[in-house]
Amino acid sequence: MHHADVMMNEANNGRFYCVYRVSLWAHAVNCLDRHVHTCPERVALIWERDEPGSEFKVTYRQLLEMTCRLGNLLRRHGVKRGDCVTIYMPSCPLAVASMLACARIGAAHNVVFAGFSAEALAERIRDAQSSTVITVNQGVRGGKLTELKKTVDTAVQSCPTVQQVFVAMRTENPVAMTAKDVAMEEVREQKENQTLIKILMPTAEDRKLYFNKRKQLSLFGCGFITMLWLLHVISDNAQEMQKEDVVCEPAAMDSEDVLFLLYTSGSTGKPKGLVHTQAGYLLYAALTHRYVFSYHDGDVFGCVADIGWITGHSYSVYGPLANGGTSVLFESTPIYPDPGRYWEMVQRLKINQFYGAPTAIRLLLKYGNQWVHKYDRSTLKTLGSVGEPINTEAWEWYHTVVGDGRCPVVDTWWQTETGGICITPRPSNPDAEIVPGMAMRPFFGIKPALMDTEGEVLTSNHTSGALCIAQPWPGMARTIHNNHQRFIETYCQPYPGYFFTGDGAYRSKEGYYQITGRLDDVINVSGHRIGTAEIEDVVNQCSQVAESAVIGYSHNIKGEGVYAFVVLKKGMDVEEMDLSRQLNDLVSKKIAKYACPDCIQVNSRLPKTRSGKIMRRVLRKVVEQDLNGLGDLSTLDDPAAVQEIIEVIVNII
Numbered sequence: 001m002h003h004a005d006v007m008m009n010e011a012n013n014g015r016f017y018c019v020y021r022v023s024l025w026a027h028a029v030n031c032l033d034r035h036v037h038t039c040p041e042r043v044a045l046i047w048e049r050d051e052p053g054s055e056f057k058v059t060y061r062q063l064l065e066m067t068c069r070l071g072n073l074l075r076r077h078g079v080k081r082g083d084c085v086t087i088y089m090p091s092c093p094l095a096v097a098s099m100l101a102c103a104r105i106g107a108a109h110n111v112v113f114a115g116f117s118a119e120a121l122a123e124r125i126r127d128a129q130s131s132t133v134i135t136v137n138q139g140v141r142g143g144k145l146t147e148l149k150k151t152v153d154t155a156v157q158s159c160p161t162v163q164q165v166f167v168a169m170r171t172e173n174p175v176a177m178t179a180k181d182v183a184m185e186e187v188r189e190q191k192e193n194q195t196l197i198k199i200l201m202p203t204a205e206d207r208k209l210y211f212n213k214r215k216q217l218s219l220f221g222c223g224f225i226t227m228l229w230l231l232h233v234i235s236d237n238a239q240e241m242q243k244e245d246v247v248c249e250p251a252a253m254d255s256e257d258v259l260f261l262l263y264t265s266g267s268t269g270k271p272k273g274l275v276h277t278q279a280g281y282l283l284y285a286a287l288t289h290r291y292v293f294s295y296h297d298g299d300v301f302g303c304v305a306d307i308g309w310i311t312g313h314s315y316s317v318y319g320p321l322a323n324g325g326t327s328v329l330f331e332s333t334p335i336y337p338d339p340g341r342y343w344e345m346v347q348r349l350k351i352n353q354f355y356g357a358p359t360a361i362r363l364l365l366k367y368g369n370q371w372v373h374k375y376d377r378s379t380l381k382t383l384g385s386v387g388e389p390i391n392t393e394a395w396e397w398y399h400t401v402v403g404d405g406r407c408p409v410v411d412t413w414w415q416t417e418t419g420g421i422c423i424t425p426r427p428s429n430p431d432a433e434i435v436p437g438m439a440m441r442p443f444f445g446i447k448p449a450l451m452d453t454e455g456e457v458l459t460s461n462h463t464s465g466a467l468c469i470a471q472p473w474p475g476m477a478r479t480i481h482n483n484h485q486r487f488i489e490t491y492c493q494p495y496p497g498y499f500f501t502g503d504g505a506y507r508s509k510e511g512y513y514q515i516t517g518r519l520d521d522v523i524n525v526s527g528h529r530i531g532t533a534e535i536e537d538v539v540n541q542c543s544q545v546a547e548s549a550v551i552g553y554s555h556n557i558k559g560e561g562v563y564a565f566v567v568l569k570k571g572m573d574v575e576e577m578d579l580s581r582q583l584n585d586l587v588s589k590k591i592a593k594y595a596c597p598d599c600i601q602v603n604s605r606l607p608k609t610r611s612g613k614i615m616r617r618v619l620r621k622v623v624e625q626d627l628n629g630l631g632d633l634s635t636l637d638d639p640a641a642v643q644e645i646i647e648v649i650v651n652i653i
């Protein structure tokens with residue numbers, strides 16, 4: 001029986017579906033070898049590097065070679081079937097090859113978004129019990145360098161399981177290597193035919209940037225750094241990947257074996273490592289990629305999400321590659337070097353499907369239409385939106401300005417847990433209407449259900465409720481790594497027999513779905529999901545803070561902003577600026593920059609129930625200035641606490 005069915009039944013009384021378990025080739029074969037047989041020179045990946053105009057194309061043959069070399073390298077260093085490899089890299093071909101190399105040898109990958117701090121990375125490595133990490137010396141984003149290898153160094157200090165760290169070079173700047181580190185490639189230039197090296201080699205453009213930066217340093221500094229670099233080049237002869245054979249025997253996997261873990265935030269406690277498996281996940285990613293976006297052979301698919309999120313996994317890597325497609329890997333930001341970046345890229349790479357987040361659309365809308373009109377977007381056929389609700393203004397702008405009114409906009413609702421898109425318009429059905437701002441209809445095999453507060457299924461239309469899914473589907477996560485109980489409690493027990501998504505939804509008169517937002521204490525900041533409890537944990541670690549309550553509030557670019565209510569320890573008196581700086585430092589150090597509070601409000605106490613639970617619902621209403629909507633306050637321990645908060649907010653406004 002299918003594992004997913006077991007889970008749905010564990011919390012339920014009976015219905016189950018019988019699915020045959022089969023052995024299949026590792027996904028590197030499904031995503032690469034199959035296509036290398038028929039079209040080896042087709043472009044698999046277009047690496048849209050941070051520096052505009054320096055894109056790099058990788059064919060299926062090249063990607064297979066890279067993947068095999070990496071697979072052999074991992075095997076030679078003792079990585080076995082069933083192990084877990086953590087990947088801490090920006091979107092680049094080597095990161096994709098690393099994911100596929102893990103898949104090829106039967107190891108699970110655990111990609112951690114390269115914007116996460118050392119502590120957040122360490123927490124994920126420890127929970128996944130990873131013995132191997134793959135990273136790059138530095139990241140490059142928006143023209144700025146990030147010290148990824150140094151972050152890994154700090155993280156592994158508190159990760160006793162880590163035995164080896166593979167390091168590739170994204171920039172020419174040398175990094176200090178430790179005893180655990182294995183240099184994947186040399187920094188210096190290689191012969192023409194060695195494509196692998198070229199892929200990571202900076203282009204002439206890059207070098208210009210690099211040397212311009214150097215010019216700003218003193219003469220001594222310049223000489224010193226160049227000398228260090230030369231020393232590194234001369235002394236370090238390891239060409240680890242080049243030593244490896246380009247043939248790597250793929251593992252045969254069971255359909256229910258683990259393919260990867262991906263950590264995401266929940267409403268309580270630490271992030272959870274959702275487990276996706278082989279057959280169902282790939283099938284679902286490939287099918288949704290083809291039918292939701294009307295992807296056809298020869299199209300160039302541009303998903304601009306980072307590979308550190310599920311969107312990157314399903315729609316930059318697995319979906320497009322399983323379909324033999326050409327996928328763009330976007331390393332930059334929407335406004336680097338200017339707000340025309342996306343559309344200049346669409347013109348240059350002739351992108352046919354563009355898939356991005358509402359937060360970026362809202363930001364670009366503010367810069368005006370001229371940045372869009374400047375570029376030829378006639379290749380575009382489908383525009384996709386993902387990660388958070390898209391407001392009508394942003395939807396209309398995306399449709400009329402970016403798509404010239406001729407490209408369907410697909411507002412795709414799904415989650416890390418669902419593996420692929422679940423509710424979405426499907427323009428491959430030409431008769432289907434699309435209503436702005438609505439995720440519309442369930443994809444094949446998805447049976448949504450809305451629940452009322454009593455836990456009963458709402459059968460009528462024009463109604464709102466908790467969004468559940470009534471039967472398993474191929475792409476669903478099977479468990480939480482090392483914590484199946486938490487999986488059952490979070491997803492299966494709230495509405496027995498149904499998968500609970502954590503979101504609320506409205507079903508219109510016509511039966512179309514609109515997602516109304518999270519029902520739990522998870523918020524969505526610029527399309528990034530974060531638990532308010534995770535932020536509170538960190539805020540409470542500040543030496544001046546006694547307790548805190550964090551909520552999300554409506555933010556016109558980010559979708560939701562982070563609002564922190566803080567109670568200081570007795571006798572503490574700290575300048576607001578000072579507190580804000582301290583909390584920002586702490587949150588970016590412990591989690592990531594995007595989780596930093598946008599507003600901090602100091603109060604003498606927080607509204608609590610008599611049993612001591614903070615009433616976040618009340619805080620949300622106060623921040624929304626919906627004082628009539630405060631609801632039932634009878635359980636409140638001390639009504640004056642709410643009054644105080646209202647007064648402070650009124651003063652701020």
Ligand code: WT7
Binds near residue numbers: 386502
């Ligand atoms: C949460 C999942 C889906 C991949 C990227 C985010 C929200 C996602 C939509 C949408 C309204 C959406 C939900 C969901 N969300 N897509 N089209 N409309 N809300 O994956 O980090 O797992 O977050 O993002 O609240 O539960 P994730």
